[in-house]
Amino acid sequence: MVITPLVAFWIAILVGATVVLAEILHHRRIRRVAHLAFGPQGRPSAWTSLASPLRVVAAAAATWGLLVLLSADPLVREEKPTREASRHLLIALDVSPSMQLVDAGPDAEKESRAIWAGKIVQGVLDRLDASTTRVSLVAFYTDALPVLTETFDKEVVRNTLDGLPMSTAFESGPTKITEGVVKSLETARSWMPGTATLLVVSDGDELTSTSIPRLPASIADVLVIGVGDPQQTMSVGGHASRQDTVSLKQLSARLGGIYHQGNTRHPPSRLLEDLTMIEPRLSDGNGLRELAIACSVAGVATLALIGPLLSIAGRPRSWSRGWRGVEELS
Template sequence: MDGRAMSLAAAMPWETWPELQLVWPWWLLALPLPLLALWLLPAVRSHAAALRFPHAARLSEVAKLGGRGRPGRGPGLLLWLAWALLCVAAARPQQLGEPVQPPQAGRDLMLALDLSGSMQEPDMSLGGRPVDRLTAAKAVLADFLDRRAGDRVGLLVFGRRAYALAPLTLDRESVRQQLQDSVVGLAGQETAIGDAIGLAVKRLRERSDGAGAPQDRVLILLTDGVNTAGLLDPRKAAELARDSDVRVHTVAFGGDGVMSVFGFKLPMPGGGDEIDEATLRAISEATGGRFFRARDTEQLAGIYDEIDRLEPVERPGPTLRPRIERYAWPLAAALVLAVLSLLLAGWRRQ
């Protein structure tokens, strides 16, 4: 063996071999039970009349010839091995697998979507055709949901009041279905931003109390207007979110009061909608989140891409070594040996 081979052999410690262990090793104490049974239990003696055979000498010679094969030793040895393998299987051998580092979800993510009357303004473009704001927001949010595998996601909508449509869940398909079924005016025509934040904080806090406090709780709020309804002031709601360790990202969504028709910019009836950017920015800053402004669908998609980077889905969990059950191997071997023993005994009798 040259020096390079010796160095390779030295670099492979014994730990690289499969590590086996017995969960219930006391089952190995049952190995000598058959011997104890033969030793302690007396042989059965027959009281029937003996048969007298006139040619006993010839019978003993036949027995000597057959003794060369030592009948019974083969089947008996197989049965002993089968018993030993059964004891090993009962001891439940396990093998430690390769170290793995499973992902660990670290966020409860609540989406809050404005369904006030202004969300039906057709000043957005999607796939080259004009659409209303809600349709554009649904398309972007659906794509955002596809990238949140592993997080618990919930959905609430708000207008005059705030309503939770989907609780925090790992079933993103149900959240997507509730999102697609949302329509303008479902929660009223006005805008209750403060109530939406308060309801989101309540749901995030309840989920944490029932399942252990998560590492991060996040609210993403999308609106195109000003707080005009509700009982809770948005800035007070931001303080409540901050005290509950909920980070709020706010997205102001809406055009500048123009609509694109065949490449021409035409003013919308009534002009653009007013958006309280100052309040939305203050909410995000108070809770450690970010404020975003989107005037079209492309900007909105870019904002959710940025949020996706700010709030990564998974982080590495603790390193684990899975335990692989190996009792099936000795159990199967014991069954095979038992069957072979029976076959061999029958062949010898024939």
């Protein structure tokens, strides 16, 4: 059984409920000898009313913290990439002339679709663990050409995303996005099943209707990101161009993936964190680990100290002085 923080939380709730029942039974037993233990009034010191809630919370916190620490991976990261890397990011990047149109970005002063697409991909690269993830980049226009194959170096990938017009490497003609995606998938057929994410970045201009074959077993996630203004058209190559959101959504549906309208904003963190090739951020893991350590220490310390404190200062002062006087006389 995999113990996630949520599973640990429900187990902690169960432990807390068990302690509540134990405290109720304990109070019933104390009530019978209250006058003998606490004097004529039959009540302990006022602060002891906090003991039961503290025990319940401490037991639940210690349980959750210890279970999270038990299931957490050790803080070990390889410094150098190895050939046993287990994840892949396959980028299918549109480099057609329409990607040079300047109508993208969140600022009032727009930038070219190609430059903004590069920034979006760089945002995804920043979330990768370079020691376990290989990156492959396929550029497409009238055809598809591999630019990078299974590289660990994110800086090399960044250098290819500077917005340069790579369309000059292709023959002129209509953009064949579907054919480009199909040829991109050929790169992933030799990879292990469920280890790769396909990232398609395009403006959707000139999307053809060629059927897409079955995805390779290696592709676990597909994310289609659209760039370019989806409302206002601009002229390129004798025709009007804008982001074709409908076609890109259809492409995403045919690939069994998710579409993100990214002309003015990066993909949200919640979307990226669900992708196979994203390594959980070390800072997030550290934060959870530190919280678990704090809960464990606080819970165990409270449970260990509350018993001696009740023995020392649990009785009313007047009764304690009288009890000590009797002991001295005896």
